[in-house]
Amino acid sequence: MTQLSSHKANALTGRLRVPGDKSISHRSLIMGTLALGESRISGLLEGEDVLDTAKAMRALGADIRRDEAGDWRVIGVGVGGLCQPDTALDMGNSGTGARLVMGLVATTPHSVTFTGDASLSSRPMKRVTDPLTKFGASFHGAKDMTLPLTVSGIEDPLPIEYEVPVASAQVKSAILLAALNTPGKTTVIEKTPTRDHTERMFEHFGVEIAITPHGKNTAITVTGQPELTARDMVVPTDPSSAAFPTIAALITPGSDILIENVGMNPSRTGIYTTLQEMGGDVSFVNERLECGESVADIRVRYSPLNGVTVPQDRAPSMIDEYPILCIAASFATGETVMRGLEELRVKESDRISVMVAGLQAAGVQVVEHDDGMTITGQTSIPGGALVKTHLDHRIAMSFLTLGMASDQPVTVDDGRVIETSFPGFRDLMNGLGAHITDQIKDPA
Numbered sequence: 076m077t078q079l080s081s082h083k084a085n086a087l088t089g090r091l092r093v094p095g096d097k098s099i100s101h102r103s104l105i106m107g108t109l110a111l112g113e114s115r116i117s118g119l120l121e122g123e124d125v126l127d128t129a130k131a132m133r134a135l136g137a138d139i140r141r142d143e144a145g146d147w148r149v150i151g152v153g154v155g156g157l158c159q160p161d162t163a164l165d166m167g168n169s170g171t172g173a174r175l176v177m178g179l180v181a182t183t184p185h186s187v188t189f190t191g192d193a194s195l196s197s198r199p200m201k202r203v204t205d206p207l208t209k210f211g212a213s214f215h216g217a218k219d220m221t222l223p224l225t226v227s228g229i230e231d232p233l234p235i236e237y238e239v240p241v242a243s244a245q246v247k248s249a250i251l252l253a254a255l256n257t258p259g260k261t262t263v264i265e266k267t268p269t270r271d272h273t274e275r276m277f278e279h280f281g282v283e284i285a286i287t288p289h290g291k292n293t294a295i296t297v298t299g300q301p302e303l304t305a306r307d308m309v310v311p312t313d314p315s316s317a318a319f320p321t322i323a324a325l326i327t328p329g330s331d332i333l334i335e336n337v338g339m340n341p342s343r344t345g346i347y348t349t350l351q352e353m354g355g356d357v358s359f360v361n362e363r364l365e366c367g368e369s370v371a372d373i374r375v376r377y378s379p380l381n382g383v384t385v386p387q388d389r390a391p392s393m394i395d396e397y398p399i400l401c402i403a404a405s406f407a408t409g410e411t412v413m414r415g416l417e418e419l420r421v422k423e424s425d426r427i428s429v430m431v432a433g434l435q436a437a438g439v440q441v442v443e444h445d446d447g448m449t450i451t452g453q454t455s456i457p458g459g460a461l462v463k464t465h466l467d468h469r470i471a472m473s474f475l476t477l478g479m480a481s482d483q484p485v486t487v488d489d490g491r492v493i494e495t496s497f498p499g500f501r502d503l504m505n506g507l508g509a510h511i512t513d514q515i516k517d518p519a
């Protein structure tokens with residue numbers, strides 16, 4: 076494991092670009108695989124989670140390569156054209172990759188085994204195996220439906236109507252992908268809106284998809300077995316990754332940065348609304364639309380912050396940003412209350428207990444709840460902690476951000492996990508004025 080230490084930063088200044096959006100990158104490889112012909116993807120995230128999905132798509136028959144210009148080329152096999160993989164699909168650390176690809180293979184005549192690292196192997200899969208069983212697929216593995224699991228797909232699936240019991244774009248997307256190779260109309264009913272990248276990508280590829288009100292909910296209906304042809308895709312940069320430099324700049328005195336070309340899909344921007352409510356000087360410039368997704372540049376300047384109560388219904392639009400919001404809250408005047416977050420306990424780590432343990436070790440006042448946490452901010456945070464990351468990239472980046480503004484350096488036990496979603500994090504942050512090193516050294 077590579078320990079990384081983050082020391083007090085200088086004012087963060089300059090322009091930067093974070094890597095491509097992880098959610099859209101997974102989906103672009105999958106959709107390219109389902110289309111006939113060659114699709115070109117620009118801006119793909121080259122993080123481990125997405126590279127594992129690329130490997131899985133190759134094993135299912137796609138020809139995928141990176142060209143000299145850094146774009147990715149996918150020659151697909153068409154809906155219904157997936158092959159039987161020779162070996163198990165190792166989805167690494169990625170819940171999105173595992174759940175979406177399970178949906179994809181559930182309605183094929185193939186038998187596919189899914190494996191993952193220790194973190195992924197402890198995450199719940201029943202949330203996808205339940206609806207996929209309704210199509211006719213069956214699953215073999217541990218009783219509690221954790222990985223490793225073998226999916227026996229169904230050759231003649233039946234369309235389903237399914238109300239998703241948890242707010243989860245992964246579950247919704249697994250069903251929508253299974254629906255593509257199912258004759259007739261499959262409907263997913265969503266009680267709480269979640270990120271809609273799959274729906275937008277379906278529209279981009281010309282899939283027949285209807286999104287309509289269903290009482291207080293939303294019904295998403297897909298007509299199966301379309302013939303898809305290749306499309307070019309442009310992946311915006313990831314608003315979840317951009318949240319790290321945003322909060323680093325907000326808490327580091329004198330900072331003024333511009334983060335270019337960030338995805339601004341409204342189902343992803345809850346963190347920015349929350350930071351503005353906290354008094355953060357965060358503004359959007361040059362707003363535009365690219366391939367059905369809105370993008371903008373984000374200007375962030377150092378700001379004194381105030382604690383807030385985050386509305387619970389905002390959670391799906393910022394679900395991955397609570398660890399880094401905890402860092403902003405640590406420096407805010409008063410209390411920040413984050414509740415309704417049971418889902419955080421089943422991410423790469425139990426993000427509630429892991430954040431609480433790390434924050435307490437660094438001298439932050441935090442109270443743990445079953446469904447979240449309350450943080451009372453301070454003008455100075457002692458730091459000086461060694462934090463366990465539990466194979467969780469967002470925990471690692473959050474605590475390295477804390478070290479930029481705390482009195483003593485903060486060290487994470489495993490910096491390598493950052494590669495899953497944000498390759499180049501350390502160099503990018505150091506280029507702005509951060510001071511992240513391999514081991515604890517006296518700050519220069």
Ligand SMILES: O=C(O)C1=C[C@@H](OP(=O)(O)O)[C@@H](O)[C@H](O)C1
Nearest residue numbers: 098171242243244245246394395
């Ligand atoms: O669909 C996606 O791309 C994702 C959905 C979210 O998970 P859930 O569907 O479990 O909420 C999110 O936490 C994850 O990082 C990416």
Ligand SMILES: C=C(OP(=O)(O)O)C(=O)O
Nearest residue numbers: 168169170171172395422
């Ligand atoms: C939860 C996350 O990803 P996944 O579920 O794909 O592992 C994340 O990136 O924070």
